[in-house]
Amino acid sequence: MSSTQNDKRLFLLDAYALIFRGYYAFIKNPRINSKGLNTSAIMGFMNALLDVVKREQPSHLAVVFDVGKKETIRHEYFPEYKANRDETPEGIKVAVPYIIEILEAMHIPVMYADGYEADDVIGTIAKQAEKEGFTTYMMTPDKDFAQLVSENIKMYKPSSRGNGVEIWGVDEVKEKFGVDDPIKIIDYLGMMGDSADNIPGIPGVGPKTAQKLLAAYGSMEGLYENLDKLKGKQKENVTNFKEQAFLSKKLATILTDAPVEFCEQKYNVDRPDFDKVKEIFTELEFRRMLENLYRTYGVEDKIDENKPDIYTGDQMSMFATNDNEEIVVSESGFRTIETEDHFYQLVDSPMGRSLLLKKLLKQKEVCIDCETTGLNALEAELVGLAFSYEAGKGFYVSFPEDFDEAKAIVEEFREVLESPEILKIGQNLKYDMKVLYKYGIEITAPIYDTMVAHYIINSDMRHGMDVLSETYLKYKPVDIETLIGKKGKNQKNFRQIDIDVQTKYAVEDTDITLQLKHIFNPMLKEVEANKLVEEIEFPLVGVLANMERNGIKIDVDALNQMSAKLADELGALEENIFKAAGSEFNVNSPKQLGEVLFDTLKIVKKPKKTRTGQYKTSEDILVELKDKHEIVNHVLEYRQIQKLKSTYIDALPNEVSPKTGRIHTTFAQTIASTGRLASNNPNLQNIPIRTERGREVRKAFVAKDDNHVLLAADYSQIELRLIAGMSGDEAMTTSFLNGEDIHAATAARVFNIPLEEVTRTQRNHAKTVNFGIIYGVSAFGLSNQTDLSRSESKDLIDIYFETYPRLKEYMDEQIAFARQHGYVETLLGRRRYLPSINSANFVVRTQAERNAINAPVQGSAADVIKLAMVKLHETLKDYKTKMLLQVHDELVFEVPKDEVDSIQPIIKSTMEEALTFKIPLVVECGIGNNWLDAH
CATH class of the missing domain: 1.10.150.20 (5' to 3' exonuclease, C-terminal subdomain)
Structure with missing residues (x-):
């Protein structure tokens, strides 16, 4: 490629291919904003667009759409063309106008031609640009474009499923499709057809056969000139379906004479209208995307220093006095601590704390937030405690490094933090509860957790404070990383930050959280969820904090013995695999495994491949092939053992706290949209229990000593x-x-x-x-x-x-x-x-x-066990028994042996009667020295 061509690099994006790809990438976890708009397709497309601009820095760029008449010229000679396609999802229909509006604001040309497909427009422009000395990259995952590839026209396949970007030139196309010239992709597609486009092809001709026929006869025309050399059913099909074959070739041909013209100046990559893009992104609630846009185009987060942005939102203002008042915001599109009047006061004297306490005790609600030296609540030290009870105002109490001195200062606020008359508000209050518990304080009801409240309002959105603040308050909080640095050895802890900065950051958090509470309250009422949060979700915060503090003991020696035993089993299985394969290879390499299974052993005729041409060897593929060859079962067992060993048996000992000698998982209350709890660091909900080896892992979870046992109480068939x-x-x-x-x-x-x-x-x-x-x-x-x-x-x-x-x-x-x-x-x-x-x-x-169908059932089961946990938490205050774990429909307790007889029937009846229901709920209890024996 000449230097001139290097400088003139045109990227043509296949709009709908990228939009559909982005939409389905989020299909299991759609991106829904606070207005209920599905933004998956827009986000997916914009991620791809900004990635290519940042990664490739093209000199010229355009996005090509299928628009205009629904019928194309291909329908004139084949009405059934693409007739098998489903209706376009609403999420994509809604997305396209936004995407076009964003592209216009970014000064990126949008191209199309009535009656022609995007493929034809891209093909036409690519060929015209080639004549003007451009190297053109057709950005699409669609293999059909391979027919257009030449020395100066290439396919640019975006990254997918962990695979990187692929650029296909002439050599790559030849290798991947087994043809001697990219133009023969047309014959290749015509022979084998394309089910996605409803192109029929020749019956019985698949990819391998098409390659062989092209190698032998050179083209579709060459094939029909040599019918006498074909035999049997193949000859019959090729002969009988000649008209269909040439029709398929015609349908598969990308046209290069669409009514569009390449104009070099029009395609120049230009500076976007950042204000306009910002306006659209604000409506879509694309906070991070805006920052990504600025980084991509290499500009600061200030577009016009002389012209502040104006926001006249309909959400509650941060400190607004008049709903119609124009509010000055920062150049990033949000209001910030720099644009708002606020009164954030440091309190660092005994007299100041005394005056603050008197003020707090007069309030009906107080928002609190702990600032600490780290994220692990069980190990972090308290640096400061922020309070807010009025919008725009707040106080920050700082603490010395000495634990006893800090504990004495915290003690001064016990009356507020444990008051049954004051509503304690927080964002992720469970963290604050765990931190303060080390200092002798147990935050008691009533509480209000804004993270949990928002989860009930809109479970599909994220619930972090920054997201909530930017979405509902149009206010961008200070980023903690700007204060302490990114994660790593050079990251500071909060105590090393200037005290005035500490004050602003901490009180800003409580101020924002307090205002979010007042926004969420009417929203909870609107979705009729007040009873749900007040009787289950808010009380559960304290229950989970208590369980996480309790933790559970594991037998590290038993796990080490299991690890050694499984290592021997893996070695033996590896030998069996090598013997069955006839050679040694890296069993953990999907590429090498695929070659052994499908090239060497040829266990199936037409193995499935990834988009990159590599053989698929995922578990679901191997399960389908387990009866084809003994090696498959060996590989499946090998993977199962290896995953168990690495994920649990070798990993769990590293999770033991050096302070308590126990494992302390974190229960996530705001993840699953069904209402079920999740478990992290470590995840105890995915320990396999259907296999003997998996069950052995539970054997390593043990009671604290010989005077205690574990009690497992499991709802029997609760969903049924x-x-x-x-x-x-x-x-x-x-x-x-x-x-x-x-x-x-x-x-x-x-x-x-x-x-x-x-x-x-x-x-x-x-x-x-x-x-x-x-x-x-x-x-x-x-x-x-x-x-x-x-x-x-x-x-x-x-x-x-x-x-x-x-x-x-x-x-x-x-x-x-x-x-x-x-x-x-x-x-x-x-x-x-x-x-x-x-x-x-x-x-x-x-x-x-x-x-x-399943959400009401799964969710009701989650509600029942949560309700039981809340009730049991109160009951267990009169006993030494501790609730340790919640896994699916099961609760695990650590029980003194002298309490077993009295507590077991209480646990059973409380769980069974958690909800009055027309069909009795049944709980089965088991007792043992370890979790396996108790289950």
Whole structure:
């Protein structure tokens, strides 16, 4: 490539390919802003756009859309072209106008041609630019563009699923498609067809066959000139489908004569209109994206120092006195501590603290926030404590390094922090509770946690204070990293920061949090969630803080012994793998494993590949192939053992606190949209219990000493009991009320046999359907989980719904309710919003429909165990028994042996009676020296 060509680099972005890719990248966790707008597609596209601008620094740039008439010239000769495609998801339809508006504000040309596809426009511009000395990069994941590749036209495939960016030149296209010239990709696609575009191709011709035919005959035309050299079914298909073959080639050909013209000056990468982009990003609530934009274009966060931005938002103002008042904001688009009047006062004398205490005791609510030396609440030292009770004002109490001196100062505020008359407000109060507990203070009810409140209001958004402040207050708080530096050896702790800076930062937090509380209060009322937060979620904050402080003991020696044993098993398995493969290789390398399985052993004819051409060897792929060769089962077992060893057996000892000798997991209350708790550092909820080795890990969780035991209390089939009661299905309800084995009873009804004649296999099939039905199990899913064929699975599901007809009606009612209201809710009123429930896109809609069915059930189960935890927490105050863990539907306690007989029935009855329900909830308790024995 000449230096001139290097300087003239044109990037053409395939808009819809990148928009769809961005949308589906977030499909499991959509980006929803505070107004309920799905911004996934916009965010995904903008990430790709800014990445290429930053990474490649193109001299020229354009984005090309499929727009104008729905019908293209290809429909004239093949009306069924792309007829198999689903309706465009609403999330993308809504996104496109925003994306076009952003591109216009960024001065990036938007290109299209009526009646032509984006492919044709890109092909036309690329060829024209090539003649003018440009190197053109077609940014798209679509393989069809490979036909356009030449010395100066390349494909630029954006990074995906952990794989980096790929640039395909002539050599790469030849290698990946097995052709001797990129132009032959047209023949390649024409022969094999393309199901995505509904291009039929020649029956029986796939990628490998197309490559062989092209190698032998050079082109589609060459193939038909040599029909006499073909044999059997292949000759028959090629002969009979000649017209279809040439039609497919025509459909697959990207046109290079679309009615567009390349104008070099028009495509220059220009400086965006930052004010306009900022306005759009503010509406979309793209906080980080704005900063990314500035960094990408290499400008400071100040666009026009002489012209401050104006915001006239409809949310509560930070310190507004008049709703119609224009409020000056910083050049970043948000108001900041520099733009606002505030009164943040340092209190560092005994007299000052005394006066502050008197003021605080007169308040009905006080916002608090601890500043510490680190993020680990159980180890961090208290540096300062901030208080706010009025917007724009607050106080900061600093603490000396000496623990006893600091404890004495904290003690002065006990009356406020433990007052049953004062509402304590905070953002992530659990952290503050754990910190203050070390200093002898136990924050008591009533409390109000803004992070938890917002989670109930909109579980799909993030709930960090910075996000909430920027979204609801249009105020950008001071970034802690600007004060202490980024994480690493040079990062300061908060005590090393200037005291005046400490004061501003700490009080700003309480000030913001206090105002967020007043915004969220009416919002909680609007979604009818006051009872949920007041009776479950807010009280649970203190329960979880207590459990995290308690921690649990593990037997490190037992884990080390397990690790050594598993290392030997891995070594033996590796030998078996090498023996089956006929050679040694790196079992942990997906690339090498794929080559062994599919090139050397050839265990299947048409192995699946990733987009980069590498063989797929993920677990789901290998499970499908486990009967094809003995090596597959060895590899699956090897991976299972290795994951268990690295994730738990070798990792858990590193999580033991040097201060307590116990593991202290953190329970996340605001992660799962269903309401379930999550466990982090370490994650104790994913310890496998279905395998013998996995269960052995639980054996290492032990009671503190010989005078204690672990008690595990587990709700039995709670989700089935809940869906039976919520649906009112008579047959299922009768089984539970009669104390029958629900899976055996289901099998007896489904297979129409007496209960006593149900086999183990029949019961297992019924169990799979019973639990799977809550999650919308399909015939395909059921056949993968059992030894049933897909048709047998479909028959079983059909009979199941005939057996439990009211259950099917209930599921349909849930979907209908979601369609009408946009959400579903649990027995206790927890809502799960489903903005995609009316999507015309089948995949998106059916996912929302499954959530409409399982969210009320999963969420109700989560509500029940949370309610039980809150009640047990109060009960256990009169005992030495401690609640340690919550894992799925199970609670784990550490019980003195002399309390076992008295506390076990209390735990059981409290959990079973946590919620009055038409079907009895049943709890099974077990006791042992370790978690496995107790479970």
